[in-house]
Amino acid sequence: MGLKYIINSFKYIFLISTFVILSLPANSELSVEETIKGRKALFSKNYSTAKRVQALSSKGDFEKAKKLMLEMSENYKVLINYFPDNTKEGFKTEALPIIWENKDEFNALMTKSSNDMIKLASVIEDTESVDEVREVLTKMMWGNCKSCHSKFRAPH
């Protein structure tokens, strides 16, 4: 085994290590496409879950409804991280630039929406009529979609 061979082996190991180290952070972050498509998918999922929450609560099936409410609450927390600076445009996003100009307000709305779903889960059982169910859902669930969309999502 010559000296040249050993030196070359070290060069090779060095190159591979550098490549691995440099590519690690890139792999742990989502691409712009994955981020925009990912948040759209999560919002769509929350929409279908919200409709199920409405149906179950109207039937008085509060146990199942409460589980879904907490699921929605968690999704909102995840969604906060799906609006990095490099995802303002592309991939048919309906997110408006005003999100990044008022990031604190946007994030606060997302957090409020998440907290309201937890509150909703604790008060839904106290409702005494279908009308009252509709009222709390409008106030604590649908109202938050509307107040965010009217400012931060493009008309669709």
Ligand code: HEC
């Ligand atoms: C704090 C802000 C905020 C809240 C709260 C919010 N949304 Fe949205 N929603 C957005 C934004 C911003 C978009 C645009 C995302 C994009 O296109 O990149 C969006 C997009 C959507 C979409 C379209 C997804 C797609 O495939 O393009 C649906 C459906 C949706 N929201 C439903 C809801 C429902 C239902 C609720 C309430 C239960 C809700 N959202 C609550 C901000 C919000």
